[in-house]
Amino acid sequence: MPHSICRYGKTIDSPFKLNIFTVAADSENGMNIKHKSEINIANEKIGVGMIAASLCVILLAVGVFFYQQKNADINAIQRQGVSLSRLLGSMSIAQLTSEKSGVGALRLFKETQLNQYFAYASIVGVDGVALTELTAPNISVPPMFMPQQPSQWNASRVYQSNNGEKIFEYCSPIMDKGNLKAFIRLGYTEPTYSLNASQVRLLAILAMAIFLLAPIFYFIIQREIKPLSSIGAKLQALIKKTDVIDSSAAIDTSIDISTNKNTQDFMKKFNTVVEAAYNHIDTLEEKQTNSVVSCKLLDYQRARLESAFNALPCAVLVADESGQVTYASNKIHSLLGTREGETLGCNLSDLSQNREISEYLVRCQASNAASMCHQDPADIFLPETDKRVTVNPYPLYSHKNKKQQLGMVIVFQDITNDDAERSNNSEFIAHVAHELKTPLNILYMYSETLLDNADASRELTIEAANVIHDETGRISQMIDNLLNLAMIEMGTVSMQRQRVKMADFLQDIYQTMSHNKQDESLDFNLNMPHDLGVLSIDKELVRISINNLVGNAMKYNRPGGKVELIAEENDTEMFITVRDTGIGISESDQHRIFSKFFRSEDEEVRKRTGHGLGLSLVHETAKLHQGDIHINSTPGEGSEFVMRFTKDSNLLKDAI
Amino acid sequence: MNTNKILIADDEPYVARVLKLVLQKAGYEVTCVDNGRQAIDAYMTIRPDIVITDVKMPQMTGRELVENIRNSKGGHDTPVVVMTSTLESENRDWVTDVDNVSFLGKPVSPRDLVRVVNSYFTHSKAS
DSSP: OHHHHHHHHHHHHHHHTGGGSOOOTTOSSOSOHHHHHHHHHHHHHHHHHHHHHHHHHHHHHHHHHHHHHHHHHHHHHHHHHHHHHHHHHTSOHHHHHOTTTSOOHHHHHHHHOOOTTEEEEEEEETTSOEEEEEEOTTOOOOOOOOOSSGGGTSEEEEEEOTTSOEEEEEEEEEEETTEEEEEEEEEEEOOOOOOOHHHHHHHHHHHHHHHHHHHHHHHHHHHHHHHHHHHHHHHHHHHHHHHSOOTTSOOOOOOOOSSOHHHHHHHHHHHHHHHHHHHHHHHHHHHHHHHHHHHHHHHHHHHHHHHHHHHSSSEEEEEOTTSBEEEEOTHHHHHHOOOTTTSTTOBGGGSOSOHHHHHHHHHHHHHHHTTOSOOOOEEEEETTTTEEEEEEEEEEEOSSOTTOEEEEEEEEEEOTTHHHHHHHHHHHHHHHHHHHHHHHHHHHHHHHHHHHOTTOOHHHHHHHHHHHHHHHHHHHHHHHHHHHHHHHHHTOOOOOEEEEEHHHHHHHHHHHHHHHOSOTTOEEEEEOOTTOOEEEEEHHHHHHHHHHHHHHHHHTOOTTOEEEEEEEEOSSEEEEEEEEOSSOOOHHHHHHTTSTTOOOOOHHHHTSOOOSOHHHHHHHHHHHTTOEEEEEEETTTEEEEEEEEEOOOTHHHHHO | OOOOEEEEEOSOHHHHHHHHHHHHHTTOEEEEESSHHHHHHHHHHHOOSEEEEESSOSSSOHHHHHHHHHHSTTOTTOOEEEEEOGGGGGGOHHHHHSTTEEEEESSOOHHHHHHHHHHHHHHHHHO
């Protein structure tokens, strides 16, 4: 036995390295209420079980008693039947029947018969005819089996009575001077199961003893299984712990082991195992949480990286060492004419339908694979998309091993408009100079006029002052617009995107512009929902843009006209509309109105001062915010400019 | 003495306005128009003694205006003063090719303009 316990201990011991952990063995209040109630239920079950078991034992004892009693009865019948049949067989028929006195030995026997199982006594002649029959009530004598051999004369047989009962018959021959005269038959019915008084007494004593023993056993068992049931409770808690991640719920892992010395060793080990399991679960949970967090973080960083690639002015393609495309920024499609979703996983040679591009990329791939020198960038014209691109491949190297190549990054730069832009540049400078010179010219003329006319009329002085004021304002506004435009175009403008509550922002613009309006007869309204949402925008650029639009709407209006600033939104976009009842814009002008320094030839426009930069800045601002601007206008009736902004990208929300 | 009439064509309203003020003060009768086409019409009706024009104007440039005046009846010798920006110097050569056309570089000094205009009349009186 000790050997097997030792082995059992070892099998638990080895896989968990228990000696690291200590056991809090003396903790008495280790179990919480829930576990106690579970144990109580278990104890009740044990109690009921024990009562049932003792009842079973008693029933079994009763059964045994009944069985034994029946066997004893059968034996008694047998003994009595054999001996009596022999005794009666030794008498003469005359003695047995004794017709004279009317009371033969047989009748005497029957009358004195105490045995309750007595069925009949009968004398049967050799010819099988019954000479005398004495029967118990309701019993008829079954016909006799006539024995042929003398050895069968003395016999005990079993018959079936008329009412289906078993009848044990004991038969003996009646001899007269050595000759067989007749047979004497004694029948007994089969004994029933019954108890006698002494047995009942014995049984009562036995039952009492069992009922007294049952609670004792109960208490002993309860004492023995208490640690086991707490093991069960601990295991239950362990299972639940794996289901519910709740590290804060500190569950005492030790079990009260002061109860039983025999189980102490086992319980100590068990406690250690449970504690080890708890620690293991905690470690795993922590690891899982960490990995989930880092997964999300990686996802978010990947999304950010992709959006950064997409924000680049050039298209970027990443291919692995086998030449398969692993990443393509979204500008690739407009540049190469590929379709979205078809580029990923596709081979470099199949990427574009353009042969020149394909051949170049294959050359890049080949020289890259052979670790040869860097392939020179190439200028390629793509008739498919009517674009000219510069393709620039850069090999990627492993962090650890600088010689190991991981594929390459290919940068496509759209240079279609580069030439046109270069020629536009000198024109642009001429424009700027001209537009700057005009107000300067006016300032110069007025100031000189004032100088030359010291006795100038008050009218002239006021006019000159007004003009100088207006023109300096115009110059400064123009320079502001120009600087902003230049910064946007050069890409040096750092978009100061911030989350702006558009309702407040537009209200603020509305207040300022209402204050600034030159013509008091103009009707200027702001129209927007109260709960207008939030946009992530460069506040100053958008403010200047809306100011430009509203300023234009006021400037190119008629006396008593109307200007409306309207904001609308849906789930993904916001529209800011500036509508006026002004002079309108002809269709041909609508196409050019966003070009720098464009001013309409229209007389109505020419009457008003302007420098042709305002709308250009609005256009650039909209583009910078990944939005756009549309015009709806009917000459003579009015114009409507709609700026469209996309709401916050859901990038971050998706990632987290 | 008949007042000498001057026609100013400039799309910048303030420029036209200040020149008009200065020239009126110098004793001339001044008419202002916004563009070249109006300038032609005004030239035909007013028959000014001198035309002062900007080069860059909507509908008709200063150069076209000069050509139109020269081609019109009795317009072959009307003096024209062309106001040009120094940046447009490469386009200034045509001015020297046409008789009786002078130019003033921007920013135009009203003082200089009056002197130039006056010189035309003193010159014509002397001859």
